[in-house]
Amino acid sequence: MSVKLLWQQPRESRTVFPDYYRLLIESNLAQLHLLGGRSAKTLMFQLSGNRLIFVCRNGVAVPAVLIAALCAVAICSQSATAQTASDLHESERSDRVTGGRVEGAEFAANEPDIRVTLNVPSFRLTPWQNGKEVKSYFVGVGLKDHPIYIGNREATEIIWNPPWIPPASDWVRKKKGVRPGEVIKASDPRNPLGKLKIPLGDRYLIHQAAKTTDVGNLVSHGCVRMLRSDLFDLAGKIVAARSSEVPAKRIEAAKRSLRTLVVRLEEPVPVDINYDTFVVEGGVLHIYPDVYHRRMNVPSLLRDELKSSGVDVSNLDEATIRKMLSKVTRKTQFVVEKRSIEQGRALEDGQLLLLIPKKKAMKGSKRT
Numbered sequence: 177m178s179v180k181l182l183w184q185q186p187r188e189s190r191t192v193f194p195d196y197y198r199l200l201i202e203s204n205l206a207q208l209h210l211l212g213g214r215s216a217k218t219l220m221f222q223l224s225g226n227r228l229i230f231v232c233r234n235g236v237a238v239p240a241v242l243i244a245a246l247c248a249v250a251i252c253s254q255s256a257t258a259q260t261a262s263d264l265h266e267s268e269r270s271d272r273v274t275g276g277r278v279e280g281a282e283f284a285a286n287e288p289d290i291r292v293t294l295n296v297p298s299f300r301l302t303p304w305q306n307g308k309e310v311k312s313y314f315v316g317v318g319l320k321d322h323p324i325y326i327g328n329r330e331a332t333e334i335i336w337n338p339p340w341i342p343p344a345s346d347w348v349r350k351k352k353g354v355r356p357g358e359v360i361k362a363s364d365p366r367n368p369l370g371k372l373k374i375p376l377g378d379r380y381l382i383h384q385a386a387k388t389t390d391v392g393n394l395v396s397h398g399c400v401r402m403l404r405s406d407l408f409d410l411a412g413k414i415v416a417a418r419s420s421e422v423p424a425k426r427i428e429a430a431k432r433s434l435r436t437l438v439v440r441l442e443e444p445v446p447v448d449i450n451y452d453t454f455v456v457e458g459g460v461l462h463i464y465p466d467v468y469h470r471r472m473n474v475p476s477l478l479r480d481e482l483k484s485s486g487v488d489v490s491n492l493d494e495a496t497i498r499k500m501l502s503k504v505t506r507k508t509q510f511v512v513e514k515r516s517i518e519q520g521r522a523l524e525d526g527q528l529l530l531l532i533p534k535k536k537a538m539k540g541s542k543r544t
Contacts, residue, residue: 265326265472267452268293268302271485277458281308285416291446292331292410294400296324297453297464297472298509299392299531301382301400303413313410314532315382316390316401322347323468324398326451329376330444334411336430336437337362338373338383347397363434371431372407374414376447382407392507392532394467414445454481461487461517463500463510464531473501482517491520503528 269278287305294301294315302312318324342348344356353366360367370384385391385401395401402410408431415427422439430437453472455462461482466473475497482489500522503510512526 265450265452267295267298267450267455267457268304268448269295269455269457270452271456271458274457279308281305281310283310283413283416286419288418288443290414290417291448293448293450295455295464296326296449296451297467298455298462301402301410303410305413305417310413311409313402313406314391315406316385316393316395317467318396318398319394320468322397324396324400324449325376325378325380326449329380329447329449331374331376331382331414331441331447332444333375333438333440334414335373335375335439336427337371337434338367338369338436340364340367340369343379345397361434362436370407371404372411374411382410382447414441415439418442418445454478456481456485456487456514459514461510461512461514463504465504465506465509467506473504475501485514487514488518492517492522496522499523500526507531 266273268274283305289307290303290305292301292303294317296317299314299317300312301315303310339362340360342351342354342356342358342360348354348356354360362369362371368383368386369381370386373381373383375381380398380400382400382402384404384407386395388403390396390401391403412427415422418441420439420441422437426437427439429435451468451470451472453464453466454477455464463473463478475494478497478501479489479492482492500510500512503526507530508528509531510526511529512522516522516525
């Protein structure tokens with residue numbers, strides 16, 4: 177990493193800050209200069225990668241000034257940082273996003289405004305067209321030790337009968353009969369991808385489930401798994417919405433054969449993956465399991481979620497909140513209407529429901 181001084185000195189002091197502080201400095205450099213006085217103004221920052229190194233003309237004073245300044249900036253930025261984190265976890269089904277109602281619509285071909293969202297704790301993937309829900313599917317996601325990426329991704333292509341190239345990962349090296357880097361064809365039983373994959377970048381994929389019990393479970397090494405019929409349906413909607421030049425006959429032929437077919441999307445399809453364990457949807461609170469054990473299901477966060485959703489929590493005490501949270505299991509969600517919470521009847525009126533309805537979980541998912 178390169179660093180510049182406005183004037184060079186024989187004695188230098190170099191300090192490395194992690195990416196979080198790099199972002200704080202980058203967005204608040206004027207404040208740092210103001211707080212640091214003349215010494216801070218002797219610095220010129222060049223940012224590279226995920227590190228920041230500053231070189232100062234004073235071995236002690238300027239680092240102390242900057243560290244103090246960082247603390248001040250961090251305090252000033254706390255609410256903005258919290259808001260950013262909150263946005264990353266917000267479900268698209270939340271009343272704060274939808275205004276209180278998820279609008280549904282029939283899918284329409286040749287309407288290219290399509291995107292996909294997934295809330296990991298609910299195992300629910302939804303395609304939206306023109307801002308309205310056109311379908312919803314239940315899926316499997318990454319294992320706790322190999323979690324799926326939380327954040328924004330993009331789908332740029334859809335591949336029927338995809339080959340699998342095992343990554344150079346520890347779990348692959350432990351797998352018998354598979355070598356990192358080899359090309360495993362769709363016809364090979366060692367290929368775990370099934371009939372179709374939708375790459376999301378950085379080796380993250382949406383692909384076919386190995387079995388029906390994948391749905392609603394932590395089963396993959398960072399990928400989303402869908403039942404074959406659901407995956408075909410999702411891919412078909414994306415292709416039809418984007419008016420692909422690939423004829424429908426070729427796609428149908430790929431479904432019946434083992435020949436690889438790649439459909440490239442002229443414009444990427446946004447895929448928003450979030451992690452929201454508290455969702456107020458249509459005036460109903462859903463408490464989902466904290467499947468990755470990220471300490472999301474704690475009383476203070478639930479109370480804050482309800483307040484920000486306009487729920488009067490004056491009749492909701494700490495003991496009741498803890499009991500609500502304790503009812504949720506790995507396979508279930510706790511559901512209760514807002515008005516029941518406001519009336520002090522959260523436990524009496526709330527219900528414990530299965531995360532994945534049995535009729536959905538029982539649908540077949542043949543691999544060939």
